[in-house]
Every structure is written in structure tokens, then in C-alpha cells.
Amino acid sequence: MKDVSIKLRKRVPIFSTLNAEEINRVVNLIIRKQYSRGEMIILEGSPLNSLIIINSGKVKAFRDTFEGKEQILYIFSQGDFFGEKNLLINQNAQYSVEALEETHACTIKKDDFKKLLREYSEIGLKIIEELCNRLERLENAVESMGTKNAEERVNAVLIEFAKKYGKESQNGIIVELPLSREGIANYIGVARETVSRKMNLLQEEGIIEMVGNKKVIIRNIDAL
Numbered sequence: 001m002k003d004v005s006i007k008l009r010k011r012v013p014i015f016s017t018l019n020a021e022e023i024n025r026v027v028n029l030i031i032r033k034q035y036s037r038g039e040m041i042i043l044e045g046s047p048l049n050s051l052i053i054i055n056s057g058k059v060k061a062f063r064d065t066f067e068g069k070e071q072i073l074y075i076f077s078q079g080d081f082f083g084e085k086n087l088l089i090n091q092n093a094q095y096s097v098e099a100l101e102e103t104h105a106c107t108i109k110k111d112d113f114k115k116l117l118r119e120y121s122e123i124g125l126k127i128i129e130e131l132c133n134r135l136e137r138l139e140n141a142v143e144s145m146g147t148k149n150a151e152e153r154v155n156a157v158l159i160e161f162a163k164k165y166g167k168e169s170q171n172g173i174i175v176e177l178p179l180s181r182e183g184i185a186n187y188i189g190v191a192r193e194t195v196s197r198k199m200n201l202l203q204e205e206g207i208i209e210m211v212g213n214k215k216v217i218i219r220n221i222d223a224l
Helices: 002-011 020-029 084-089 110-119 121-147 150-165 181-188 192-204
Strands: 031-035 040-042 050-056 059-064 070-076 096-099 103-109 167-169 172-176 208-211 215-218
Touching (some): 050 110, 070 121, 181 192, 192 208
Antiparallel strands (some): 031 103, 208 215
């Protein structure tokens, strides 16, 4: 129990301000879930009864456009959560969520989640903070589509991934890409061929080094 409490406080920002006793209460409310790569966690339009928190792994939140294309809205990883809006205002899911890799999650039932919010205002403040961050990300994405060309968007998403998933090394910033080339294209609203062409060009210029399909070493992030 103690190890679980420590991990929860470290990994999940919305619980970071709770003391040991409060964290233990949260732990007692948690139901653990495991999802395989490609498994659907939420379907757009379906009812939601729990807050879902990512313990390990990565998932994508997306919608299907009128043209039948996938539009990726968010990538959630360790410590991220989703489903909170639907629980608070009784809406059905506004996007689908699919596991990008094996993912372990913690869920808290709707009524338990509301009790936590009433008793611990710090959780609500942390949730508001995170929702503001997501809104900023969406606003930046909309602005990017209006002011940046396709190649500039590829640069921007590499910087975003470097900040969130990158690890410093002697050779540069090692980034495990959460998405395939097609996924990146759906995330930033460009053609898959544009992503591949731009990344090949960046490699030729020595700015990045591609290691297989899902890993990139950014040698000069200032050049992006």
C-alpha cells in the first residue's frame, strides 16, 4: 500500500498536494485496468462512469472527421487523466481513446471522484490547471494550422515530443516517438508523405538522426 501511495503521488500531478493519509484514501478507491496495444478504451459518444488515469503506457484521443480521416487531439501518458469533463457535466465521450502500447491505468468511479473533489479542493485546482494546459495546446494547434506551413508543423511537433518524452544524451535528445509517421500526420494535420519528406531532410541536414521508425535523436533542437 505504501509503495502504491508513493508512486501515485509522484506520477499523478492532480494528487501531488495530498498527504499520506489522503493518498491512501484515494488508493482504496482505485480500480486497476490493463489495455493491450490497439485496444479501444473509450468510444466517442459512449457514456463514461469513471475518471481514468494513466499509470504507464501511452494512449491517443481522437475523432473521425467527416472525410473519414482520424484527427488526433491528445496523447496521454503516465500521470495524465481523461474523462473528468464527462463526469462533471454528464456528457457522453467527445472523443475515442485507443492504447498506443500496453497501458496500465487506474480508474475512479464517478461518485467517488465527485466526493474527492468536494473534500480536497487541491485536486480540483490541479485538474483546472491541466485543462488550461490542454486548451493552450489546442489553441496553439489551431494557430499553427493557420500560420505555419506543413514543414514548420513537423518541426513544432518534434520540439513538443522532445519536451515531453525526450532524454538528454551525449549525442543529443533521444525521443521515443509516441506515434507512427501517419499518426504524426493526423496529429498536426498534414499528409503522411510531408512528415516523411521533412524528417528525411532534417536527417540529411544533420539536425536529427532517425533510429528505426519510432526513435529520433535530435542533435540540434535550436535548428528546428
